[in-house]
Amino acid sequence: MPQDALAADPRYGRTAPRRGLTLSWRDPTMRSIVWQIVIIGLVGFAVWWLVANTMRNLEVRKIATGFGFLSREAGLPIGESMIPYSPADTYARALLVGVLNTLRVSLIGIVLATVLGTLIGIARLSHNWLLARLAGIYVELLRDLPLLLQLLFWYALMQGLPGPRQALNPFGSVFLSNRGIKFPWLVWEEAHTAALLALAAGIAGTVLLARRFTARQMATGQRPRLWPWGLALMVGLPAAVWAAMGAPFTIDAPELRGFNFRGGGTITPEFAALLLGLVLYTAAFIAEIVRAGILAVHTGQWEAAGALGLSRGEQLRLIILPQALRVIIPPMTSQYLNITKNSSLAVAIGYQDIVSIANTTLNQTGQAIEGIAIIMAVYLTISLSISVFMNWYNARIALKER
Amino acid sequence: MREAMARSETTVRSGIAAGAKPMIQLINVNKWFGALHVLRDVNLTVAERERVVVCGPSGSGKSTMIRCINRLESHQEGQIIVDGIELTDDLKNIDAIRREVGMVFQSFNLFPHLTILENCTLAPIWVRKMPKREAEALAMEYLTRVRIPEQAQKYPGQLSGGQQQRVAIARALCMRPKIMLFDEPTSALDPEMIKEVLDVMVELAESGMTMVVVTHEMGFARTVADRVVFMDRGEVVEVGPPGEFFANPKSERLKTFLSQILGH
Numbered sequence: 001m002p003q004d005a006l007a008a009d010p011r012y013g014r015t016a017p018r019r020g021l022t023l024s025w026r027d028p029t030m031r032s033i034v035w036q037i038v039i040i041g042l043v044g045f046a047v048w049w050l051v052a053n054t055m056r057n058l059e060v061r062k063i064a065t066g067f068g069f070l071s072r073e074a075g076l077p078i079g080e081s082m083i084p085y086s087p088a089d090t091y092a093r094a095l096l097v098g099v100l101n102t103l104r105v106s107l108i109g110i111v112l113a114t115v116l117g118t119l120i121g122i123a124r125l126s127h128n129w130l131l132a133r134l135a136g137i138y139v140e141l142l143r144d145l146p147l148l149l150q151l152l153f154w155y156a157l158m159q160g161l162p163g164p165r166q167a168l169n170p171f172g173s174v175f176l177s178n179r180g181i182k183f184p185w186l187v188w189e190e191a192h193t194a195a196l197l198a199l200a201a202g203i204a205g206t207v208l209l210a211r212r213f214t215a216r217q218m219a220t221g222q223r224p225r226l227w228p229w230g231l232a233l234m235v236g237l238p239a240a241v242w243a244a245m246g247a248p249f250t251i252d253a254p255e256l257r258g259f260n261f262r263g264g265g266t267i268t269p270e271f272a273a274l275l276l277g278l279v280l281y282t283a284a285f286i287a288e289i290v291r292a293g294i295l296a297v298h299t300g301q302w303e304a305a306g307a308l309g310l311s312r313g314e315q316l317r318l319i320i321l322p323q324a325l326r327v328i329i330p331p332m333t334s335q336y337l338n339i340t341k342n343s344s345l346a347v348a349i350g351y352q353d354i355v356s357i358a359n360t361t362l363n364q365t366g367q368a369i370e371g372i373a374i375i376m377a378v379y380l381t382i383s384l385s386i387s388v389f390m391n392w393y394n395a396r397i398a399l400k401e402r
Numbered sequence: 403m404r405e406a407m408a409r410s411e412t413t414v415r416s417g418i419a420a421g422a423k424p425m426i427q428l429i430n431v432n433k434w435f436g437a438l439h440v441l442r443d444v445n446l447t448v449a450e451r452e453r454v455v456v457c458g459p460s461g462s463g464k465s466t467m468i469r470c471i472n473r474l475e476s477h478q479e480g481q482i483i484v485d486g487i488e489l490t491d492d493l494k495n496i497d498a499i500r501r502e503v504g505m506v507f508q509s510f511n512l513f514p515h516l517t518i519l520e521n522c523t524l525a526p527i528w529v530r531k532m533p534k535r536e537a538e539a540l541a542m543e544y545l546t547r548v549r550i551p552e553q554a555q556k557y558p559g560q561l562s563g564g565q566q567q568r569v570a571i572a573r574a575l576c577m578r579p580k581i582m583l584f585d586e587p588t589s590a591l592d593p594e595m596i597k598e599v600l601d602v603m604v605e606l607a608e609s610g611m612t613m614v615v616v617t618h619e620m621g622f623a624r625t626v627a628d629r630v631v632f633m634d635r636g637e638v639v640e641v642g643p644p645g646e647f648f649a650n651p652k653s654e655r656l657k658t659f660l661s662q663i664l665g666h
Contacts, residue, residue, distance in 0.1 A: 218527070218534035303474050304511035304570075308525035308577060309501040318524065322515050 054369070069365045070095075076360050078352050080268050091361050098357030099378055105271065105353065106340040106382065109278040113339060114332075116279060117286025124291050135287065142284035148345055151277040155349040158269035164260050173253040175261060181272060182254035185265035191245035198241040202233035209233070270351035274343065282339050286332065293328035294320065325397050333390035337383050344379075354378050422449035425485055425581055425612045426471060432479035433466060440466050441477065442636040448581075453613045455623040455644075458633035459659060464616045467633070468583050471614065472503045485580055501529060504574030508586040510566040512558035518545070518569050519554040522576045530577065537576070544572040548602050564595025568602055575606075582606065584615040620664060624648060632656045 021029055058065060074094040075087050081097045082104060124135035142150075159178055161168065167177035175182040186192060209229055217223040254264030297320050305315040346353040355375055362371030426448040433441040440463045448454050456464045469475040470482060473489055473496045482489040484499045513521050522541035526532040532540070545551045548568040550561075558566055567587055574582060584603065588596040600622055607613060607626045617623065623630050623644055630647040632640040634655050640647070648664075651657045 217531075221527070221531040221533040221536070223531075298511075300507060300509055300511040301513065304505075304507065304513070307472055307474065307500060307503075307505040308573070309497060309529040310525065311497065314528055318528065319513055326515075 063366065065367075065369070067367075067370055069361075069367050069370070072365075074361070074364075076357070076364065078357065079350075080271065080352065091365070094357055095354065095361065095374060098352060098354035101351070102340075102343055102346075102353040102355075102378070103382070105274055105278065105343050105346070105351070109275055109282070109339045109343070110336050112275070112279045113282040113286055113335070117283035117335075118290050120283060120287035121290030121294070124287060125294060139284045139287050142280055143288075147277060147281045147342055148348060150281055151273060151345055151349055154276045155269065155273040158273050161269075164256060167256075167261075173264065175254060175256075177261075178269060179260060179266075180269045181267040182261045182264050183267075184251050184253040187248075187250040187252050189248045191242050191248050194245055195238040195242040198238040199234060202235075202237045205233045205237075206230040268351075270346070270349055273349055274346050274351045278339055278342060282335055282342075285335050285338075289328055289331045289335065290324075293324035296327045297323045322397070329390065329394045329397065333387060333394075336386050336390065340382050340386065341379060422451065424448070424483075425450050425452070426614065427483040428467070428470075428480070429483075430480040431467075431470065431477045431482060433463075433470065433475065433477045440636050441470070444480070444636075444638055446631065446638060446641075448612060448614060450580075451610045451612055453607050453611075453626055453628050454615070454631060455627040455629075456614065456616045456631045456633060457618065457620070457623065457659075458639075461635075462633040463636040464631075464633045465585050468585055468614055468616050471581075471583060472500050472505055474505075501577065502580045503583060504577060504579035504581070505583045506567070506570050506574055506585065506587045508589050510558070510563070510570045510590070512566055512569055512573070514558050517555055517557055518550070518561070521558070521569060522573045525573070525577050541572070541576050544575045545569070547575075547605070548572045549598075562595060563591045564598045567591065567595075567599045571599075571602055571606070581612045581614070584613065584617065586616050586618070588617065588619060618663065620648070632659065634659070 021027065024030060070092040071090050073087075074089060074091045076094055077087050078085055078094065078097050080101070082100045083093075083097060085093060085097050120135045120138055123131050124139065126132045126135075158180075161176055161178045164175070164177045164179055167175040167182075169175055173182075173184045206226070206229065210226055213224050213226055252263045254261040254266075301319050301323065302315055305319040306312075310318065343353055344355040347356045347359065350356070358371045358375045362368050365371075424447050426446070428444050428446045431441055431444040432439070444463075444467055446454075446467075456468065458464050466475055470477050470489075471484060476491075477489075485502050487495050487499055489495060489499060512518075513524070516524065519538060519541055522545065523534065523537040526537040526540060527534055530537075542551055542554065545554055548571055550565055550568055550572075553561060553565060553569070558569070561569065567590075571582075571587075587603070588599050591599060596619070600619060603613075603615070603622070604626055615622070615627075625644075627644050629641055630644050631638055632647070632653075632655075639653050640651065640656050647656075648660065651660055
């Protein structure tokens with residue numbers, strides 16, 4: 001039937017008839033309404049019971065509630081901190097140190113695990129038999145052992161290193177001992193901060209330039225070479241800024257003084273063990289996610305792109321990756337959340353993250369509910385931030401397809 | 403289809419001028435998949451503007467042979483020369499040949515994350531370094547030729563199989579190839595969609611494109627092909643103009659094959 005004849009047909013353009021609700025247990029709509037009311041009722045009762053019970057118990061034991069303790073002096077020593085801290089500071093500041101320590105190990109862990117996991121995932125797909133097998137063994141070994149066990153293993157390994165006087169010295173002024181890893185580090189000056197800012201500007205500039213070049217390619221067909229400009233912006237610019245500010249360059253090398261090292265940069269054994277454990281463990285999962293993502297794209301897509309004359313790199317960038325990322329991003333988000341939450345196992349090897357410090361606070365002040373609430377609030381905030389960011393990224397690269 | 407084919411019978415079947423330039427030469431080509439010998443001493447020359455249909459039972463090596471021509475598969479012995487360039491492991495040669503050879507797959511293989519127009523402009527923009535506007539004009543021209551310009555802004559998933567396959571043909575043509583390879587282009591289609599794809603292929607044949615078509619559509623072979631090639635168990639068993647090929651098959655194997663596919 002032609003289109004206009006269809007439109008003239010009175011049977012078209014009618015809406016579906018409204019169905020009434022019957023008061024019968026065999027009516028699915030009725031059933032679902034009843035179930036929902038029952039479930040809301042049960043949840044409400046459970047919450048009321050928990051809160052009322054807790055309040056009553058607290059009253060009986062005469063425990064004060066509230067967050068007043070946060071402004072009291074903590075008196076607890078913390079081994080490593082990204083901000084100045086002394087035991088004379090408040091509990092609030094101690095907890096902030098814990099939050100920053102959690103963030104530090106999580107963020108560095110996420111970046112390293114992504115890089116390592118992607119490399120291993122691609123290696124497992126390699127045509128090189130040995131490389132693929134090694135990647136396979138890595139994945140099976142690392143993901144099959146409990147993370148806590150792996151953390152204890154790495155920590156034991158760090159503790160097993162010789163003392164500072166017999167420290168291993170693999171090269172230069174780098175020392176491995178049971179006090180951690182000591183390495184030479186720059187004496188930080190304003191020029192270095194400026195150079196870092198210049199580097200950030202250079203990266204942003206290169207990204208913008210790449211976009212401009214793509215636009216020019218779309219308009220004229222010719223794409224200017226990007227790498228000379230990228231090199232100038234990302235290496236030349238920071239170097240010029242640094243040189244203009246007097247090119248300060250003083251190395252602070254660690255030296256053995258008495259029973260320990262002085263000067264230089266330090267990675268504590270606790271941080272090293274936690275980071276190593278988290279990265280190696282999670283990379284195994286990320287490797288599988290990356291592998292699955294690439295395999296999810298039909299081989300016909302490679303063939304069609306190749307038959308059109310696209311280079312191997314263009315095939316990957318323009319055809320395969322956009323389709324693979326769609327499969328990779330959602331489970332990747334879960335792994336990022338796992339790293340963050342698993343970092344709480346730090347408590348087992350004495351890295352002072354938020355759980356460790358909140359735990360001590362809770363023991364010293366007796367404010368158990370507040371302490372646990374703080375830990376939960378911190379993890380919830382970090383996790384939701386990661387989720388929001390990843391969902392935004394996922395939506396940005398999501399494929400329309402239809 | 404009958405009309406289009408009847409028309410092509412008179413206009414297309416002009417034959418190949420003697421001494422025409424060879425576009426594709428396969429010389430003693432052998433290929434193995436592990437222990438399986440899938441191409442055995444295959445010899446075939448396709449001249450410029452010639453249309454060759456390849457048929458044979460499944461597993462006869464016809465798809466493998468056509469995929470060797472643009473190096474989706476590599477051969478292990480013998481020579482394959484396309485447009486004067488020999489296919490070797492040299493990536494530069496492979497890229498050069500792929501630019502001149504268009505390919506249409508049984509399963510379409512359109513890029514699901516790009517619109518129909520973007521599917522068609524991708525290669526001209528990135529491989530031919532064509533300005534986007536020019537590439538889009540070219541794509542619209544070919545989409546019009548395959549009769550689906552109105553679908554340009556849609557995604558492949560929104561199109562029927564027949565429409566997708568016509569887009570795949572347009573996408574290959576946008577590279578202005580000298581040779582078009584078709585690997586069972588209608589095998590994944592419903593019967594009523596086969597016609598719309600074959601119509602486009604007949605028109606393409608009329609325009610003088612050099613074509614190698616692997617297909618079971620014997621009607622197409624009869625009316626459009628200059629020569630029909632019969633393959634079985636990795637060998638080229640018989641080659642001939644369609645009249646002779648269908649009327650007087652010489653080998654037993656071809657007789658059996660023809661009776662099987664034409665018998666019902």
